Amino acid sequence: MVRTAVRPDSPTFWKEVAAAPGGAALATCIQCNTCTSSCPVEALDTDFNVRQFIARIRLGLREDVLSDEAIWACARCYACVAHCPKDVRPGDVLEAVRHIALREGRSGPGARHTRVFADSVRRNGRIHEARVTFASLGLRGLLRQGSLPVRMLLRGKAPALRRHPIKSVAEVQTLFRAVEESP
Amino acid sequence: MRYAYFPGCVALDSCRELDAATRAVAQELEIELVDLPEAACCGAGNLQESSPDTALALNARTLSMAQAGGLDLLTVCGTCQLYLSGAARQLEDPGTRDRINGLLARTGRRYDGGVRVKHFLQVLLQDVGPRKLTAHARRPLLDLPVGAFYGCHLLRAPGATAFEDPEDPKGIERLVEILGGRPVAYSHRTACCGFHVLTTREDLALRMAAEGLGEAKGQGAHVLATPCPLCHLVLDAYQRKAARTSGERFDMPVLHVSQLVGLAFGIDPVRLGLKRHLVSVKPVVRELEDGEVVKA
Numbered sequence: 001m002v003r004t005a006v007r008p009d010s011p012t013f014w015k016e017v018a019a020a021p022g023g024a025a026l027a028t029c030i031q032c033n034t035c036t037s038s039c040p041v042e043a044l045d046t047d048f049n050v051r052q053f054i055a056r057i058r059l060g061l062r063e064d065v066l067s068d069e070a071i072w073a074c075a076r077c078y079a080c081v082a083h084c085p086k087d088v089r090p091g092d093v094l095e096a097v098r099h100i101a102l103r104e105g106r107s108g109p110g111a112r113h114t115r116v117f118a119d120s121v122r123r124n125g126r127i128h129e130a131r132v133t134f135a136s137l138g139l140r141g142l143l144r145q146g147s148l149p150v151r152m153l154l155r156g157k158a159p160a161l162r163r164h165p166i167k168s169v170a171e172v173q174t175l176f177r178a179v180e181e182s183p
Numbered sequence: 184m185r186y187a188y189f190p191g192c193v194a195l196d197s198c199r200e201l202d203a204a205t206r207a208v209a210q211e212l213e214i215e216l217v218d219l220p221e222a223a224c225c226g227a228g229n230l231q232e233s234s235p236d237t238a239l240a241l242n243a244r245t246l247s248m249a250q251a252g253g254l255d256l257l258t259v260c261g262t263c264q265l266y267l268s269g270a271a272r273q274l275e276d277p278g279t280r281d282r283i284n285g286l287l288a289r290t291g292r293r294y295d296g297g298v299r300v301k302h303f304l305q306v307l308l309q310d311v312g313p314r315k316l317t318a319h320a321r322r323p324l325l326d327l328p329v330g331a332f333y334g335c336h337l338l339r340a341p342g343a344t345a346f347e348d349p350e351d352p353k354g355i356e357r358l359v360e361i362l363g364g365r366p367v368a369y370s371h372r373t374a375c376c377g378f379h380v381l382t383t384r385e386d387l388a389l390r391m392a393a394e395g396l397g398e399a400k401g402q403g404a405h406v407l408a409t410p411c412p413l414c415h416l417v418l419d420a421y422q423r424k425a426a427r428t429s430g431e432r433f434d435m436p437v438l439h440v441s442q443l444v445g446l447a448f449g450i451d452p453v454r455l456g457l458k459r460h461l462v463s464v465k466p467v468v469r470e471l472e473d474g475e476v477v478k479a
Contacts, residue, residue, distance in 0.1 A: 021235040040375045044390050073384050075391070076228050077335035077375040078265075082349060095232055102233050110383045117229035121241070125223045127192035136382040152197070152420060157459050159197040168221040171290040172241065178286045179236045 008060035016100065017057050023096030025088045029054045035080035035090040041073055048073045050080050050090045057097070066101050072110020074098075112136060122176050125166035129159035184310060186257035186301070187249035188216035189267065191412070192224050194259055197420075198412035200456020204441035205259050205303060207450050211319055212311055216257065219248050225266040228379065239279075240286045242270030247287065247294040255299040257306060259441065261336035261411030268300040272341045302337055304354050304410045304440055305346050313361045321449035323363025325471060329443065330367040330404030331355035332395060332418060334411035335375050349373075355408055355440065362447035369402040371395035378413040381421070392417045392425040396433045406436045406467045408443045415439055420461045436464040446471065 010016075017023040035050040036042050042049055048070045056065050065071065071094060080090040102111055113136040120128050134142060142149070152158040166172070194201040209216050222245040224230070226238035245267065249256040256271075258264045274280045275296050284293050307316065331352075338349040347354050352373065356366035374395050377388030396418060399407055409415050417425075419437040426433050437460070438446070445455040446468070457464045 021231075040377075040391060041380070041387060044387055045384075073380055073387065075335075075375050075377055075387070076379040078339040079335070079375070082339060095228075098232050099235070113382045114229045114233050117227070118233045118237075121224045121226070121230055125221075126195070127224050127227075129192065129196045133382065141382075146424075148420065148424065151423075151461055155459055155461055157197060157420065157461060163196070166221050166223065171221075171244070171292075172223050174289050175240045175244070175286055176234070176237050178289050179234055179240065182236070182286070 006061050006064040010062035011060040013060045013062040013065070014058045017093065017096050020096035020099050022089065022092030022099070025086070026054065026057065026093050026096075028086050029058075029088045029090070030086055031055060032085065034083050034085060035088075038079040038083045040077060040079065041075050045070075045073065050094065053094060053097070054088070054090060057093070065097060066104070066106060069108050069110060071097050071101065072108065072113075109136070122173060123165065123169070124163060125169040125172045126163075128163045130161050130163075133159070184213070184306075185215040185217060185254055186306070187219055187252055187254040188257050189219055189222055189225075189245060189263060191258065191260040191263040193412040193416070198415060198439070200459040201259055201412050201415070201439045201441060204439055204445050204455040207454050208441050208444050208448065211445075211448050211450065212315065214306070214311070217252055217254060219245065222248060225263045227262050227266065231266065236283070236286070238266070239270055239273060240283050242267055243274055243280075243283045243287055243294045244290065244292055246271055246274065246298045246300075247292045249298045250294060255301055257301055257303060259303045259410075259439075260413065261302070261334040261340075262413055264300065264302045265336035265340040268340045268342050271298060271300050300342075302340075302410060304337070304358070307440075307444065308354055308357060309346070313357075316358075316361050316444075320362050320447045322447060322471060324359070324443075324447050325363060325474065327364040327467065327470060328367045328403050328405050329359045329364045330369055330399040330402070330407045331359070331372045332376070332399075332407045332409040332414055332437070333373050334409060334414040337410055338373065355410065358440070358444070359408065362444065364443075364447075367399065367402050367404040369398045369404070371398045376411075376414040376417040378417050381417060386428075388417055389421060389425040389428045392421060393429040393431070396422060396425060396435050397429060397431055400433055400435055404435070405470065406438055406464075408438045408440050410440045412439065422462050434462065436460065436462050436467050438464065438467075
């Protein structure tokens with residue numbers, strides 16, 4: 001991808017990411033590219049470049065990074081975390097970035113899926129697979145699935161349309177609230 | 184042998200066959216599975232991202248349930264294994280545990296640490312052991328060529344290194360040999376299935392799956408075996424879509440590890456939920472029933 005010129009809009013963005021869960025070791029990155037070399041997503045889509053994400057964070061390109069839908073293309077395989085020679089945990093750094101994006105209420109398919117998932121846990125204690133899939137994909141996304149939902153249905157493979165919350169779901173909700181209320 | 188059993192969300196919903204097969208195999212091996220009907224989701228990385236402390240508190244709550252029974256926790260999913268064992272490790276730090284117990288106190292629960300989180304594959308190989316497995320294999324796999332598909336999360340879980348080398352795992356291959364099958368060597372056995380981008384970047388997930396399926400087929404696998412229901416969803420349910428991205432036909436049945444063990448134990452395929460797959464497992468069952476394997 002040809003990147004248009006972007007200006008640093010937040011020189012301290014790296015500190016913000018370092019303070020978010022998973023971002024702590026960001027500053028020790030030596031840009032050796034081991035993360036990107038071991039990334040199965042980058043192998044298919046060069047727009048997803050872990051090393052460059054870390055460079056962009058440190059350059060202070062806050063808006064450029066947070067609004068980049070590619071941050072949600074991470075497959076969470078943790079190959080970069082396992083191979084990084086400096087223990088930067090690059091995948092966790094990206095997780096910290098996504099955490100900030102969620103906190104700011106950013107939109108887009110990636111953020112939507114993560115929110116829908118968390119809401120499902122809050123509401124049911126467990127995942128309501130059918131509802132999470134539907135809410136993440138939307139009607140259009142579901143239609144793009146072609147014959148798959150029907151084939152799953154015929155095999156008895158489709159997730160249940162009705163699922164009951166666990167009996168103690170109030171405890172789960174208490175914990176969600178407790179974390180929100182804690183400083 | 185007794186374990187607190189944590190099937191996770193998917194093995195209770197779209198991959199119910201995994202739960203059924205695991206229970207059938209456990210019964211055969213006289214492993215008692217103590218259900219945790221009130222356990223919540225492991226967070227699967229999504230909750231860890233949106234609210235890390237909530238995810239940690241929910242997993243501490245699950246671990247406290249296992250602790251109450253004096254049991255280790257048994258998982259059947261790579262992702263559950265990663266996030267629950269990750270939480271267990273974080274909670275070994277007294278400061279973190281105190282902080283999370285402060286939250287848990289509002290639900291009247293408490294976690295004191297020490298619960299071990301084990302995947303069923305590890306339990307089969309370490310706690311049950313090859314001798315007992317061989318003794319139960321009434322219908323050995325007759326040199327069936329089986330390709331392992333590990334999934335990332337089982338290999339990246341804390342503690343996995345004590346069990347195997349994440350870069351060159353041997354567990355599934357060992358299990359296949361014990362059960363009388365023939366492990367197929369191929370490099371994508373440790374590749375990523377793409378599940379965690381399935382809803383946001385289906386294109387990537389399908390291409391990842393297609394590469395793995397294509398190589399396994401090229402190397403002569405008649406079936407794949409995976410310890411993770413999320414890998415199973417991509418490799419089985421999305422196989423036809425994956426095949427379309429590369430213009431190939433795979434017709435590659437994908438078994439959960441529990442189902443592969445169940446087949447070798449001679450457990451009825453219907454009980455193992457083999458009919459719930461999108462890619463028919465019939466050719467494999469027939470191969471075993473006929474008592475002859477068509478060598479590639």
